Amino acid sequence: MKSDVRVQGSEKALRRDAAENRQRLLDAAATVFSERGLDVGVDEIARVAGVGIGTLYRRFPTKDALVSELVRQVFDDFLTVANEALSAPNGEGLEQVLYGTGAILASNRGCLSRMWNDDETTILRDEYRRILFELLARAKKHGRIREDATDADLDLIFWSVRGVVATTRGVTDTGWRRTMAIMIAGLSPGADALDASPMSAQHVAQIIDNMSAR
Amino acid sequence: MKSDVRVQGSEKALRRDAAENRQRLLDAAATVFSERGLDVGVDEIARVAGVGIGTLYRRFPTKDALVSELVRQVFDDFLTVANEALSAPNGEGLEQVLYGTGAILASNRGCLSRMWNDDETTILRDEYRRILFELLARAKKHGRIREDATDADLDLIFWSVRGVVATTRGVTDTGWRRTMAIMIAGLSPGADALDASPMSAQHVAQIIDNMSAR
DNA sequence: CAATATGCGGAGTGAACGCTCCGCTTCGTT
DNA sequence: AACGAAGCGGAGCGTTCACTCCGCATATTG
Numbered sequence: 001m002k003s004d005v006r007v008q009g010s011e012k013a014l015r016r017d018a019a020e021n022r023q024r025l026l027d028a029a030a031t032v033f034s035e036r037g038l039d040v041g042v043d044e045i046a047r048v049a050g051v052g053i054g055t056l057y058r059r060f061p062t063k064d065a066l067v068s069e070l071v072r073q074v075f076d077d078f079l080t081v082a083n084e085a086l087s088a089p090n091g092e093g094l095e096q097v098l099y100g101t102g103a104i105l106a107s108n109r110g111c112l113s114r115m116w117n118d119d120e121t122t123i124l125r126d127e128y129r130r131i132l133f134e135l136l137a138r139a140k141k142h143g144r145i146r147e148d149a150t151d152a153d154l155d156l157i158f159w160s161v162r163g164v165v166a167t168t169r170g171v172t173d174t175g176w177r178r179t180m181a182i183m184i185a186g187l188s189p190g191a192d193a194l195d196a197s198p199m200s201a202q203h204v205a206q207i208i209d210n211m212s213a214r
Numbered sequence: 215m216k217s218d219v220r221v222q223g224s225e226k227a228l229r230r231d232a233a234e235n236r237q238r239l240l241d242a243a244a245t246v247f248s249e250r251g252l253d254v255g256v257d258e259i260a261r262v263a264g265v266g267i268g269t270l271y272r273r274f275p276t277k278d279a280l281v282s283e284l285v286r287q288v289f290d291d292f293l294t295v296a297n298e299a300l301s302a303p304n305g306e307g308l309e310q311v312l313y314g315t316g317a318i319l320a321s322n323r324g325c326l327s328r329m330w331n332d333d334e335t336t337i338l339r340d341e342y343r344r345i346l347f348e349l350l351a352r353a354k355k356h357g358r359i360r361e362d363a364t365d366a367d368l369d370l371i372f373w374s375v376r377g378v379v380a381t382t383r384g385v386t387d388t389g390w391r392r393t394m395a396i397m398i399a400g401l402s403p404g405a406d407a408l409d410a411s412p413m414s415a416q417h418v419a420q421i422i423d424n425m426s427a428r
Numbered sequence: 429c430a431a432t433a434t435g436c437g438g439a440g441t442g443a444a445c446g447c448t449c450c451g452c453t454t455c456g457t458t
Numbered sequence: 459a460a461c462g463a464a465g466c467g468g469a470g471c472g473t474t475c476a477c478t479c480c481g482c483a484t485a486t487t488g
Contacts, residue, residue, distance in 0.1 A: 159378045167373040168413075186396035
């Protein structure tokens with residue numbers, strides 16, 4: 001979703017073979033982490049990518065940095081989906097972005113457990129959440145979502161679906177889709193009154209902080 | 215929830231000091247795993263329990279065995295809550311057991327990530343699920359839950375809440391409670407039609423198998 | 429083509445961690 | 459009190475895994 005290797009123009013361009021290898025490493029890492037989790041060793045990543053371990057470490061200072069880059073790309077995808085949903089009519093954008101987010105989560109299982117963020121990812125995440133909140137407001141205005149739904153409820157949907165995706169692995173997509181449908185139905189105007197108060201914004205902020213902390 | 219040390223009467227009773235140490239280890243493990251996750255080393259568990267590493271390994275053959283015992287106790291608690299809910303009137307037992315389960319999950323964060331099961335735990339789990347399904351049927355009969363809700367939806371609630379609990383850590387209980395409320399509302403008769411088909415029983419079985427596999 | 433910078437591979441290093449082993453201690457019994 | 463069985467501690471072992479280092483290879487420039 002972003003092919004230029006340079007970041008903020010501060011790094012020198014890579015030699016052609018080096019750039020290729022970098023991409024192979026990212027592809028290999030995405031595949032292997034998805035299929036077998038983040039505990040797979042770096043040597044396995046290098047092997048699948050067809051390069052040496054040294055090459056991996058010349059391109060990514062630590063294993064965490066490699067994972068971070070993958071996470072950054074996932075958030076990049078989230079943001080793309082969110083921006084597209086902004087064009088949806090009649091307040092339908094919220095549902096669109098939620099299902100889109102679920103689909104991305106489902107195809108990036110490997111990175112699910114480590115969602116903490118570097119500075120760049122934090123920016124993407126904040127922008128993504130800002131758009132989600134805007135879409136929630138629109139959905140309310142069109143009567144698709146109940147008035148007492150809160151921004152924090154969207155975070156709950158995210159964490160819930162992430163949990164279901166992590167559990168259902170590659171077995172089926174019906175699990176997270178059904179979860180999404182149930183939660184959206186629970187936030188629709190016709191549903192019963194909710195028997196629990198929403199999370200406070202302070203709590204949400206603290207939780208997100210914890211994720212970044214490690 | 216079960217103080218006798220013997221299992222199936224096949225093991226000899228422990229010496230008094232040994233039994234004490236065993237309990238201290240379980241308590242220490244529950245605390246430490248809850249607060250810092252399952253990656254904490256066995257030496258730390260032993261240190262907190264105030265015993266040597268050797269003592270830990272004389273009582274539990276592997277670290278996994280120690281975790282398994284904790285998991286078994288959690289499922290024991292699930293089953294207790296489920297049995298209590300069977301006495302609830304007017305089909306209210308389902309909500310009771312769901313919130314009870316959430317509370318147990320929230321107080322056992324450490325074991326969340328490894329829910330795979332030994333034989334004994336599998337029995338507890340199956341019985342627990344059987345009761346949940348019974349309570350779902352009753353809730354439907356009393357018009358508290360929509361007719362098109364399925365057994366598998368209860369598994370989704372479990373996995374969702376577990377995901378939220380894992381994310382919200384010790385910050386707040388409002389997160390998982392709100393999630394539960396939203397999902398129950400989504401399964402209430404008044405809510406919108408669900409925009410997704412349920413998980414098949416086969417898929418659920420496969421997913422649960424995967425959890426036991428490792 | 430020559431010259432130089434950049435990149436490459438993978439054996440090796442150090443740290444973390446699960447687990448074992450054995451000399452010493454404590455408990456329970458007679 | 460005396461004795462054997464059971465328990466205890468923790469140094470140390472083996473393995474795993476992230477990461478480093480350096481002699482060789484390749485791309486790029488002029």
